[in-house]
Amino acid sequence: MYRKIIEPRVSETDGVGHINNTTLPVWLEAARNPIFKLFTPDDSFEKWRMIILHVSIDYRSQIYFGTDVEIYTWVKRIGTSSLELYEEIHQNGTLCTKGTAIYVNYNQEEKKSEPIPTWIREQLEEHLYRSEEEQ
Numbered sequence: 001m002y003r004k005i006i007e008p009r010v011s012e013t014d015g016v017g018h019i020n021n022t023t024l025p026v027w028l029e030a031a032r033n034p035i036f037k038l039f040t041p042d043d044s045f046e047k048w049r050m051i052i053l054h055v056s057i058d059y060r061s062q063i064y065f066g067t068d069v070e071i072y073t074w075v076k077r078i079g080t081s082s083l084e085l086y087e088e089i090h091q092n093g094t095l096c097t098k099g100t101a102i103y104v105n106y107n108q109e110e111k112k113s114e115p116i117p118t119w120i121r122e123q124l125e126e127h128l129y130r131s132e133e134e135q
Helices: 024-031 033-039 118-125
Strands: 002-006 050-059 069-078 082-091 094-107
Touching (some): 002 024, 024 050, 024 082
């Protein structure tokens, strides 16, 4: 599991006093940086490989300014050229948001997906999600 701490900003707080729902996809993406680094170690957009195909977010509880949040990212599934992530945002021990994101390893020059290299697959496997039944 990857873990990232984010300090909510005043500018992310909406008129009813909680973090705006449009902020959470940005936070989740920020927590994926270690995975992006596996595929594009130099962060070069010319060589960028991780293309997003799908995102799903379930809002479970409000998040507030003034208390850090913890974002957890697991690898749920690794396909031949794609991977599915499972993500959660917690504040004060409460699950506030959960979701999934699907990415494909994409070669921009050739305009096609490519298999995930073995060495990346091995690193991703260290972060596989295990449900409570599997643990």
